[in-house]
Amino acid sequence: MGKKIKKKPSIPPTEKNIIKIMEERGRPLLLREIYHALHIPSEERKKVRELIQRLTSQGRLVHLKGKRYGLPEKMRLVTGRLTVHRDGYGFVETGEKGQPDVFIPPGKLKGAVDGDRVVVRIEKSGRRPEGSIIRILERGRRKIIGYFHRGRHVSTVIPEEENLFFEVFIPKGLGKGARSGQIVVAELIDFRPERRNPEGRVIEVLGDPKDLSVQTKIVIHKYDLPHELSEAAKKELQQIPDEVREEDKAGREDLTEIPLVTIDGETARDFDDAVYVAKRRQGWRLYVAIADVSHYVPQGSALDEEAYRRGTSVYFPNAVVPMFPEKLSNNLCSLNPEVERLALAVIIDFDRQGRVKRSRFTKAVIRSHHRFSYTEVKKILVDRDRDLRREHKPFLTSLKWMAELAMEIKAQREARGSIDFDLPEPQIILSFKGELEDIVRRERNLAHMIIEEFMIAANEAVARHLTEREYPILYRVHEAPDLERVKEFVEFAASLGLDLKVPRRLSPAWFQQVLKEIEGKPYAYIVNTILLRTMKQASYDPYNLGHFGLASECYCHFTSPIRRYPDLVVHRALKALLEGRKPPYRLEDLKKMGQHLSHRERVAMEAEREMIDRVRVRLMAERLGEEYEGVISGVAAFGFFVELFEVFVSGVVRLVDLSDDYYILDEKHHRLVGTRTGRVFQIGDVVRVRVKAVDIARRHINFELIESRKENGKKSGRRRKRRSKKKKANP
Known part of the structure; x- marks a missing residue:
């Protein structure tokens, strides 16, 4: 009787084992060769095929001609x-x-x-x-926003984004009543890889592209911003009371007699924070009360999941996509004047030099005693407006103490090297009817500085407290920049005449010193912007990596739980500590949350930035032929960019519109140089331009040069030439 041949044991069919076999064989394999290599019986082969399909869709395997599969890195x-x-x-x-x-x-x-x-x-x-x-x-696209064009048999949607080079075919009856020229949202029905133009159907008609509200809707859909509440969240919202109840106050410190006030922008509707400062013999006592959103939004609830999905509120000139619905953000969790609200309070004692002596944290019931705007506080403290000072006499002393303490805290922060970038933000001016009127630089005055310093102080105090007690939280981290990028900046600065040396050791103080050197210069805004680009992006992380920009060893976001989810995470950790409970979050969960919330923040910033760009081109389209002064903010082979002073808008002067010479880009010195005249256009030069053309669809603004001058005041350009001719004609 012959010997029975033993069957080799099968290797468990897993993604890891399939990749391992592919690596060992060192060549592309047929499907049956993979079966044999793993010794897979016929009844298990379906599972192997599913695994290979998954690996192929992930890109970890590649399906080749001849029905073979290979490892991409080997090919x-x-x-x-x-x-x-x-x-x-x-x-x-x-x-x-x-x-x-x-x-x-x-x-x-x-x-x-x-x-x-x-x-x-x-x-x-x-x-x-x-x-x-x-x-x-x-395919990465499931929806397309674009212009609808109705045809007899087949309509089309032309994508609004100019980097999508196809049209969406809309079969008859799937246009949802859209009219030609309207902006619509099309859902793609068939966009197989072999198709150049997808087939789709209109799922929403947004309206006339000239309407500012339609532009907002475009951005919301383009960035896929969650803007509708789930049914479960709506039900939870109905259960939340309209005002603070007696049972909600249990176990809370009564701070309603502390004369806290809110200081915000004129158009603000949600008030996260209220502040008060008392001057004492040894220094100051600062109260920062932050709305206790976590009381109404339990961890893991439908409202909580909705807020986490959004990550942050997104602010547009004419609208907001809030993290929480209005019932919470504008009412129950907003520190509105003269009503009781639940809060988490940070009470910090400072010495006379603005150094922290001790901090205390408490769950509280508070009452905002007044709502101030930044402009009102500035008029009271800086302009010393008599009428306003008379009207708000009970708050004058506290406001004065706020300014004094904020200045001392700021001095301490600067002493440790904290960087303050002077980057103005755009402020969109809308008419009473909601129509666009202007874009100006948002004012940043003493009142802004007071609130900024108090919020930074509160954030640091909470971060230190929770870190010392080893409660896991999401830190706001900002790592040191790469040295190579700093070297590139130093080379750029040399082209502006700045004599900077690359530091041996990167420290916030070096950046602070650079900003002081260029303060007041015409190109200060440009240097601020380019210096900021050398920095890494701040993010959320469960590991305390420090905050380079603030020169802070321990920092978190705590002061805006209405509009930022990471602040809510920190609130829950602080409340758990105050109540003697275990930490609410595990380190491994916080790591995933930090990545998601950092991403949501970036998406929100990009959406807000794009909306500003859309507003800018619409404003300048109505100002063709108008003249403005600005500064050259960048140079390229096709022309130079100009940032206007009066209107917060930038555009380009193209070389094709400079007929006096041929210009060559000198990348090293960040300038354009005329080959015949030697005329130079360099970053930092002040120019006067006229609005020549605006391409709304591509969001391009083109200027034409009228006059240019260097920082020393010498002028050049057509006007200068005309003046010299007149002098010769009239000696």
Whole structure:
């Protein structure tokens, strides 16, 4: 009788084992070769096929011609998400740490569009690898916002985003009554990789693109901002009381007699914080009371999940997408004047030099005694407006003490090296009817500084307290910049005549000193902006990495729980500590939360920035031919950018509109130089320009040069030439 051949034991079919077999064989494999290598019986082969399909969709395996599967890294292939520029080229971000984005030339997109997950073959290596797309793994777009055009049989939606080079076909009956020229949201029904133009249906008609509210809706949909409450959240909201009840006050310290006040912008409707300062023999006592949102929004509730999904409130000139619904954000959790509210209070004692001596934290019931605007406080303290001072006489002493304490805290912060970037924000002026009137630089006065200093002090006090007691929280972290980027900035600064040395050790104090040097210069705003770009982006993290910009060893966000979810996380941790409970969050959960909330913050910032850009072009489209003074903020091979002084708008002077010479870009010195005349246009030069053309769809503003001058006041340009001719004609 012959010997029975033993069957080799099968290897468990897992993603890890499939990848391991592929690596061991060192070549692309057929499906049956993978079965045999794993010794998989026929009844388990379906599971292997599902795993291989998943690995292929993730880009960890590539399906090749001849029905073989290969490892992308062995074939100079990478997978990632495609971003397409409006000029037709793209970049694929692999998501691998330390691996640069892959440049995709215009002719090598192979039907892939912005947002797709793709497989790329690397064709040129080096500092900036270049490649071509060989496969679309997954379409990144599910909805398209665009202009509707009605046809007899098939209508189309032309994407509003100029980096989407296709039209959406809308079959008859799926246009939802949209009229030609209106902005609509189209859901893509069929956008298989082999299709160049998808098929879709209109799911929402937004309206006339000239309407500012429609522009807001476009941005909300484009950035996929959550803006509708779930049914479960609506039900929870109905159960929340309209005012503070007696049972809500149990176990809270009564601070209603402390004359706290809120200081906010004129148009603010939600008030997170109220403050009061008392002067004492040894120094000052600061009260910062922050709305206790966590009392009404339990962890894990539907309202909590909705707020976490949003991450932050998003503010537009004519609207807000709030993190919490109005019942909470504008009423029950807003520290409105002369009503009782639940709060978490931070009470900090400072010495006469503004140094923290001790801090105390308490769950409280408070009452805001008055609502001030920033402008009112500035008029009272700086302008010494007699009428306002008479009207608000009971608060004059406290407001004066606030200013004194804020100045001392600021001095302490500056002494440790904290950086204050002077970057003005745009303020959109709307008429009573909600129509656009102007864009100006938002004023930042003493009142703003008072609140900023008090909020920073409260944030630091809470972060220190929770850290010392080892309660996990989300810190607001800001890591030190890369030295290479600082070196690049120093080279740029040299082109402006600034004699800076690259520091041996990067410290916030070095950046602070640079900002002091350029204070008051015409190019101060430009230097502030470019210096800020050397910095890493602040984010949320459960590990205390410090805050470089504030020169703070321990910092968190605590003071805005109505509009920022990380603040709510910190509130819950502080309340748990005060109540003697265990920490509400685990470190591993906070890590995921920090990544999500940092991402939501970036999305909100991009959405707000784009809305400002949309408003800018609409404003300047109505001001064609008007003249403005500004400063050159950037140079490129095609022209130079100008930031206007009077209106918070920037645009470009194109070289094709400079007919007096041929200009060459001198990248090293950040300037354009005339080849015949030697005329120079450099970052920091002051120029006078006229609004020549505005492309609303592409959000481009073109200026034409009238006059330019260096910082020393010498003028050049057509006006200067005309003056010299007149002098010769009339000696």
